[in-house]
Amino acid sequence: MPAVTVNGGKVVYEILGGSGDLIVLTPGGRYSKEIPGLRPLAEALVAGGYRVLLWDRPNCGASDVQFYGQTESHMRAETLHGLLTVLGTGPVILAGGSGGARDSMLTTMLYPELVTDLVLWNIVGGVYGTFNLGAYYVLPSLQTVRALGTEGLPRMKEWQELIAANPDNEQRLRALDSDEFVKLSLRWLNAYVPKPGQTIPGVDDEMFERIRVPTLIIRGGANDLDHPKRTSLEVHCLIEASTLIDPPWPEDAWERALEDRARGRAKQYNMFDTWVLAAPEILKFLGDR
Structure with a gap:
């Protein structure tokens, strides 16, 4: 896989498709670009006329481990800025779920000149969701x-x-x-300690004023403690140019995936398998801009 060096670390990436506007697609957690469920969504977006950049963020997949910045998402945003600058892509569409949604939002806040459109889903928030991240990743x-x-x-x-x-x-x-x-x-x-005035971890709400691009938000499931419905609604209120839609997958998709994984059935139902169902809504949103 091709790679570039950003801030002293190797960043592995891949671009799918031969023409069209470029979508940077980012998964959650510390999962690599090869996490099951991500590539089918990328391929559906390519079939819709776009190119898609998949990348291993620092501390993910085959890229180098790196540790710097205010938060891990701040580091990832800086890395993505460096990657896109080296590649000379010009402004791009950012799309991400879970931690990838946070990385995409923060990149848009810090480097608004890089982004034309923003697509978000499975946004992490709430006491359980943020404490869980700190306990698992730090x-x-x-x-x-x-x-x-x-x-x-x-x-x-x-x-x-x-x-x-x-x-x-x-x-x-x-x-x-x-x-x-x-x-x-x-x-x-x-x-990852919940604080007043921080709807997403480590980012002051006033930073949302910097997001001025058309934004699609797919809200969290009704009972999803990791990606609360409430957080999606709050982010929708904070991003002026945003559109909020219901999830195109079952309301309890995340809970059922966690249950399958806990019972050792991860090969049958991966946590991101449903993401491909968002492709028609994403393509419609981008086509209507």
Whole structure:
């Protein structure tokens, strides 16, 4: 896969399609661009006349691990800015779900000149959703480094998977300064503590004033604690040029996917398998602009 270097780290990417406006499609969590369910959506968008850029963000897939910035999403936004600048793409459409929605919103806030349209779904928010992110993505590594130093990071399953995808990551992890890693992790963890005036983690609500592009929001499911319906409605209120629609998948799609994964049925129903159902709504939104 092609790669470019941004802020001292390799970023792996892929562009699907031969012509049309470019959509940057970003998944959630620390999942790679190969997470099941993402490529079918990308291919449906290509069939609709667009090019699609898939990328492994720092700490995802085959890209290099990196640790800097106010939050992990701030780092990803800066990385995407660097990637698109090196590629010389010009303004693009940003589309993302879950953590990818947050990354896309923040990129639009910080680099509005890069974005023509914004598409968001599965927006994380609420006490449960934000605490869950901090507990899953920050605390385990923070606790390991406090006990063992950064030499302990390559022992962790999460980082072992990234080392398998990119062997350079082992030395990059070992080379980190333990004290600096703890400081950064505490800063990233603090972003996931719910605060008044922050509808999405680590981002002040006033930042939403910077989003001036046409925006499509697919609201969260009625009982989805990770991506609350309420958060989607609040983001809709904060983004002036936004359109809110009901999800094109079942209201309980996320809960059923979590249930399947907990019962060991992940190969039957991946958490992102339903995302392809958003393709017609995304294409219609982009076609109507």
